[in-house]
Amino acid sequence: MVMAFVTLGTVTDAFSAPSRKAGRKPRITVESAVESLAVGLGAEYDEAQAFLQSGNDGLAARKGPVAAVLRKYPKDADVARRMLDMLSGFGTDGCSFAASLVSAGLPAFVAEILDRYPAALRCNQLDKAVSSIAGWAPDPSQSREAELFVLDVISAFKLSMNATGAMAACAWLSSGPASVRVAAADLIAAVKPSKGLDCLSLAFDSEKNGENRELAGEYLEAIARFGGEASFPHLLNAFNNVNHFEKACAAVVRAGDTGIKTLVRAVRSTSGRDPLLKECFSRHAAVSRPYVLALLGDRSRDMRRFALDFFTANHFPEALERFKAGFRISDSTVVPDIPRHDLFEAIASYPVEEISDMVELALADNDDQIRDRALELIQKRKSLAFAPALRTVAEFDPNRVSRIHALKIIMMLLDSTAEPLVRKLAEYEETTVATEAARVLGFIGSQESIEVLRKLARTHKGTERGLAALQALAFLGITRDPMNAMYVGPVEPKAKKVDGTVACGRFEASRVGSRGPLVIALPGGPGMDSAWAGGWIEELGRKATVARVEPVNRESTTDAVLSAQELDCLVESMGQEKAVLVGEGLGGTSAMWLAFQAPARVAGLVTISAPLPGAVNAMDAVLIRNLPQPFDAIARELVEQSAEFRPAAVNYYLLKAFSPALAGGMSKAARAMHLRWDSERQAAARAELSRSEVRFNAMEVDRPALWILPAEMMLPEELESYRSLAAERPDKYRVFAIDGDCGTSPGISCSGVLVKQLRRFIADL
Numbered sequence: 001m002v003m004a005f006v007t008l009g010t011v012t013d014a015f016s017a018p019s020r021k022a023g024r025k026p027r028i029t030v031e032s033a034v035e036s037l038a039v040g041l042g043a044e045y046d047e048a049q050a051f052l053q054s055g056n057d058g059l060a061a062r063k064g065p066v067a068a069v070l071r072k073y074p075k076d077a078d079v080a081r082r083m084l085d086m087l088s089g090f091g092t093d094g095c096s097f098a099a100s101l102v103s104a105g106l107p108a109f110v111a112e113i114l115d116r117y118p119a120a121l122r123c124n125q126l127d128k129a130v131s132s133i134a135g136w137a138p139d140p141s142q143s144r145e146a147e148l149f150v151l152d153v154i155s156a157f158k159l160s161m162n163a164t165g166a167m168a169a170c171a172w173l174s175s176g177p178a179s180v181r182v183a184a185a186d187l188i189a190a191v192k193p194s195k196g197l198d199c200l201s202l203a204f205d206s207e208k209n210g211e212n213r214e215l216a217g218e219y220l221e222a223i224a225r226f227g228g229e230a231s232f233p234h235l236l237n238a239f240n241n242v243n244h245f246e247k248a249c250a251a252v253v254r255a256g257d258t259g260i261k262t263l264v265r266a267v268r269s270t271s272g273r274d275p276l277l278k279e280c281f282s283r284h285a286a287v288s289r290p291y292v293l294a295l296l297g298d299r300s301r302d303m304r305r306f307a308l309d310f311f312t313a314n315h316f317p318e319a320l321e322r323f324k325a326g327f328r329i330s331d332s333t334v335v336p337d338i339p340r341h342d343l344f345e346a347i348a349s350y351p352v353e354e355i356s357d358m359v360e361l362a363l364a365d366n367d368d369q370i371r372d373r374a375l376e377l378i379q380k381r382k383s384l385a386f387a388p389a390l391r392t393v394a395e396f397d398p399n400r401v402s403r404i405h406a407l408k409i410i411m412m413l414l415d416s417t418a419e420p421l422v423r424k425l426a427e428y429e430e431t432t433v434a435t436e437a438a439r440v441l442g443f444i445g446s447q448e449s450i451e452v453l454r455k456l457a458r459t460h461k462g463t464e465r466g467l468a469a470l471q472a473l474a475f476l477g478i479t480r481d482p483m484n485a486m487y488v489g490p491v492e493p494k495a496k497k498v499d500g501t502v503a504c505g506r507f508e509a510s511r512v513g514s515r516g517p518l519v520i521a522l523p524g525g526p527g528m529d530s531a532w533a534g535g536w537i538e539e540l541g542r543k544a545t546v547a548r549v550e551p552v553n554r555e556s557t558t559d560a561v562l563s564a565q566e567l568d569c570l571v572e573s574m575g576q577e578k579a580v581l582v583g584e585g586l587g588g589t590s591a592m593w594l595a596f597q598a599p600a601r602v603a604g605l606v607t608i609s610a611p612l613p614g615a616v617n618a619m620d621a622v623l624i625r626n627l628p629q630p631f632d633a634i635a636r637e638l639v640e641q642s643a644e645f646r647p648a649a650v651n652y653y654l655l656k657a658f659s660p661a662l663a664g665g666m667s668k669a670a671r672a673m674h675l676r677w678d679s680e681r682q683a684a685a686r687a688e689l690s691r692s693e694v695r696f697n698a699m700e701v702d703r704p705a706l707w708i709l710p711a712e713m714m715l716p717e718e719l720e721s722y723r724s725l726a727a728e729r730p731d732k733y734r735v736f737a738i739d740g741d742c743g744t745s746p747g748i749s750c751s752g753v754l755v756k757q758l759r760r761f762i763a764d765l
Contacts, residue, residue, distance in 0.1 A: 034065035035072075037086065038079045052086070059090045063097055070101060070109050080108035088121060095123035102129035104136045107149075114152045118160040130156055134168030141176045150176075154183045158190055166191035170199035174206065178215055185222035197226050201234045208241050220244055224251030232262040239276040249280035253287055260291050272306030285314035296322055297336060304338060312346040317354075323347050324358055344370055348377045352385055360389045363397075371402050379409045382646040387415045395421060404436045411440040414649035419444055423452050426469075435465045442472025443653055447487035450476065454483060471630050478659055478669045480628060490652065491674040493531060496548070497538050504569030506559040509549045511574065513541030517603065517762055518571065518579040521548045522594075524587015524610075525745060526655060526662065527676035528560045528685050532584045534674070535751040540758055547574065557680035561590045561688040564597040571601045578603035580762060584745060585610055585619065586685040588707075592696035593689065595703050604704035604765055606758060609744040612721060613694045616686050623744060626661045626713045642679055651677040661713070664743030664750070671748050698728035706761050708754070710744050711737030 028051050036048030052062075066083050073079040087094035098121070102110055110133070113121065117130055133153050138146040150172065157165035165187075172184040185203065188196040200223050207216035223234050232255075238248035252259040267277050281288045288310070295307035296319070311319035327343040347358050362374035375393065378386045390413075393406040407425070410418045422444065426437035438456055441449045453469045453476070460466035470482045477485025500511040509520065510530075519540065525532025530548035537546045547570070551559035562570075571579050580603050581591040588610020595602045611618040624635050635657040642650045659672035688694075707722050719735075726733040736757055742750035 030061045031065045031068070034062055034083075034086075035069050038069045038073065038082050039076075059087075059093050059097065062086070066097075067101060070106050073108070074106050075108050077108045077112065080106075080112040084109065084112050084116070084121075088116075092123050095121060096125040099123065099125035099129035102126075102133065104138075111149070111152070114156045117156050122160070127160065127162060128164075130160070131162055131164040131168065134165055134171070139176070140172065140180045147177050147180060150180050151183055154180070154187050158187045161191050163191055163193045167193040167195060167199075170196070170203075173199060173203040173219070178212070181215060182218045185219050189222040189225035192226055192228075197223065197228075197230055197234070200226060204234070204238070208238070208244060213243050217244060217247055220247055220251070224248075224254070227255065229258065229262065232259065236262070236266055239280065245276060245279075246283070249283060252280070253284045260288060263288075264291055264295070267306055268300070268303065272300075272302040272309075278306070278309065281310055282314055285310075285316075289314075289316055289319075293319060293322075301337060304336065308338060308342060308346055312349045315350050320347065320350055320354060327358060328361065340367070341369060341373070344373055348373065352381050352383045356385060359386060363389050363393050368399055368402065371397065371399070372405065375402065375405045375409060379405075379412060379644060382413065382644075384413055384415060384646070387413065387417060390415070391418050391421050394418070394425065400430070400432055403433050407433070407436045407440050411443045412645045412649060414444055414646060414652060416444050416446070419446060419449060423449055426456060426465075427452060431463075431465060435468045438465055438468040438472055440472075442468075442475040443649075445472065445476050445487075446489065450485060450487055454485075457483065471634075474630060475634060475656060478656060478666065480666050488656070488670045488673060490655075491670075493534060493674045496534065497541075499541075502570060502573040503552055504573060505563070505566040506551055506553070506556070507549050507562055507566050507570070508552050509547035509570050509574070512537050512546045512548070513543075514545055516544035517765070518574055518576040519544050519546045519758070519762070520567075520570065520579045520581055521546065522562060522581060522583040522587040522590055523549055523551070523560060523685075524584040524590070524608075525675060526585070526658070526682070527678040528586065528681040529676060529678070531675050532587070532745055532747055533582070535747040536755045536758075539751070539755050543759070544762060545574065545576075547579075557678070558684045560586075560681045560685035562594065564594060564601075567594055567598055568601050577601075580758075580765070581605040582608070582758065583610060584608040584747070586616065586682065586689060589613055589616060589689050589694075590685070592701075592705075593694050595701050595705070596696055599701065599703060602703050604706075604761060606706045606708065606761055608708045608746065608754070609710055610707070612725070613689065613696050615721070616689050618718065619744065622710065622713050622718065623658055623661045626740070626744075627658070628660060628666060631657050631660055647680060651679055654679065660743075662743050662745045663748045664739075664741045664746075668743070668749045672743075672745065675745070675748075696725075698725055698733070703732065704761070704765060705733045706757065707733075707735045708746065708757060709735060709737055710740060710742065710746075712740030713744065 028047070033048040033051045036044050037052060040048055066087065069079065070083055084098060087098045098113060102113060113126070113130070117126060137150055137153055140147040140150040154169060157169060169184040169187050172180050185200060188200055200219055204216055204219040204223060207219060210216065220238055223231050232252060235248045235252050238244045252263060263277060263280060267274070270277065281292060292307050292310045295303045298304055298307070311323070323343050323346050326338060327340055327347060344358070344362055347355050359374050359377060362370050365371050371393070378390060390406045390410055394403050394410065397403045397406065407422065410422065419441070422437045422440050426434050426441055429437065438453065441453060450473065453473050456469035457466050457473065460469070473482035473485040474480070476487050478488045479485050496510065497512055498510045499514060502509055521530055521533040521537060523529050530550050533548055537548055540546050549562060549570070553559060571577070578601055581594060582605070583589070583591040588607025589612070591605045591607055592613055595605050609619055624632055627635055635654070638650060638653050638657055655673065655675060655677040659669040660666050662672040662675070663669050707726070709719065709722060711719055722735050726735050738746050738750060738753060742753065746754050
């Protein structure tokens with residue numbers, strides 16, 4: 001590349017011909033011919049070239065004139081090109097002489113040399129001359145021209161694999177434009193001068209904690225490309241910097257066998273305890289696998305432990321087979337001196353379908369600790385695949401604690417097939433096991449367990465077993481009169497009337513009715529679905545078009561909150577311009593957020609027992625506080641331990657536990673069992689509606705709003721936020737208090753009141 005500060009083109013007016021006497025042609029000399037060749041045009045140039053090609057002189061005669069003309073026109077790129085063309089014709093001698101002219105005073109000539117070197121022009125003397133440029137090159141940070149010149153020099157060093165120049169480039173690593181510093185690092189990595197790794201390492205150390213992470217990363221990459229075992233300590237040292245760990249780890253692994261063996265040596269030097277080394281192996285688990293597998297038989301216990309931890313976190317079938325064999329037969333040649341407890345911990349990390357044989361073996365183990373760990377694994381995995389093994393433990397395990405644990409897990413999994421066994425244990429086992437069995441029957445039992453529990457309550461009146469039987473009866477029958485309990489279980493919802501369905505994005509809307517304003521019942525209630533609205537939609541549909549909204553994928557646990565775009569699509573697909581949004585619980589919160597986002601599509605909104613944006617958990621305390629005993633205690637325990645239950649189990653239990661508050665009393669609680677509770681979809685809705693941007697502001701939402709609230713179930717301070725909001729826009733906003741007998745889901749017990757309020761609200765629009 002020719003430097004930008006070199007003058008381009010030929011200087012046509014700078015040549016002053018020797019003085020002529022009238023009528024005499026001046027004598028051509030080597031000096032005049034060289035200058036004419038440098039700056040002349042036309043006949044004058046041709047005459048000079050012919051003279052010089054005539055063989056009347058050699059390189060020795062031309063050296064002085066060439067040097068003189070180059071000094072006369074130091075920045076003229078055309079002069080430099082012509083002179084270098086001429087010198088190139090003299091082969092190695094011309095190249096050597098050109099090398100002697102390389103200096104800061106002849107920038108155009110140096111630029112031309114760099115443009116040709118080394119592909120078109122090279123000799124030993126020129127190698128040395130080009131190497132020397134690093135010593136006098138301008139500071140690349142002083143101007144763009146200087147930066148470009150240095151980049152050309154670096155490029156020449158790289159093309160010629162000039163070790164001296166590459167070593168000199170170390171000076172450019174510490175300061176100057178990033179382009180020069182990166183190019184210098186790339187040069188050193190490519191040429192690999194003897195001390196190059198040291199200066200790359202120093203450059204990385206000076207930048208690794210600075211603001212320019214990209215530059216430090218380039219230096220680290222250069223260290224990796226420099227390669228060789230000497231680079232590994234520098235790369236391993238970079239592990240300790242969070243910004244460069246990933247790149248350093250990848251660089252070592254890319255080195256193949258040598259690199260990974262270096263990692264293994266590093267693990268040995270730290271006794272396998274360095275978490276960063278563990279992380280590096282895990283990030284490249286597939287490549288690392290054979291090396292770590294060999295460590296399972298290593299003489300060092302620390303290395304065996306390292307390998308065990310690796311294959312616990314990174315699953316591979318050959319490692320699992322080693323673990324199984326070691327656990328099954330305690331063969332020290334398979335996994336030397338690793339305790340069976342530790343082997344089972346590793347086995348327990350693998351997918352259920354791959355380890356069921358080992359879990360069943362562990363449940364029958366003579367070691368209480370291993371049996372307990374197997375039970376914990378089943379509880380953690382929440383898999384019904386182990387139900388038969390659990391029943392065996394509950395019935396036959398020699399340790400009472402293990403039997404009670406197994407019964408608890410049967411309850412958490414909702415293993416209804418275990419009901420006959422659990423009834424037998426409740427009747428005939430010793431007190432502690434029988435008490436737990438009676439308690440479990442309250443959750444997994446059916447009508448067939450009612451009589452057994454009544455008998456236990458009478459026979460063991462006042463004892464722990466008798467009290468557990470009473471609580472089980474109360475929960476099975478959702479009643480305050482446990483001795484007269486009748487089983488209450490899930491109720492299949494009635495078939496829904498549908499006059500048409502449209503789908504938009506993740507949701508679909510089933511329409512009822514075809515006249516009057518459009519009312520959209522949003523996903524809400526305990527299941528974040530439309531079951532909460534089932535009791536009043538058909539009645540309201542006689543004078544309005546009512547649409548119940550559900551996720552298209554009914555099994556989805558994330559599709560819970562309608563977006564503004566999906567609402568826009570649904571309203572338009574139904575041939576309407578606006579809709580009244582109705583939502584219960586978090587569905588009502590969603591309605592408020594949609595009214596803020598898409599006011600053009602919202603005619604008004606009605607929320608039912610809905611927390612305000614910014615307080616999505618506000619109604620939870622209302623539910624628990626209005627539960628009678630023992631439902632309040634059961635509900636609290638279920639909420640606190642919900643993550644330990646199989647989702648289908650905890651959802652069923654929560655619906656039963658909260659049904660008295662949902663329906664407005666024990667006598668009506670059974671009506672709530674047609675609903676669905678979905679903890680996972682609720683969690684998704686909470687997360688979506690807890691975002692900082694979700695809001696409802698009285699000054700920004702110019703749409704009518706009605707908050708229907710179970711006022712008698714709420715504390716005054718809980719109601720105040722709604723009343724304060726309504727007071728800001730009395731012309732638009734209103735709070736309607738329903739009786740406590742209507743519960744938090746008035747569509748169950750007070751659908752008439754709900755329909756009346758909806759009709760009034762619609763009529764006032």
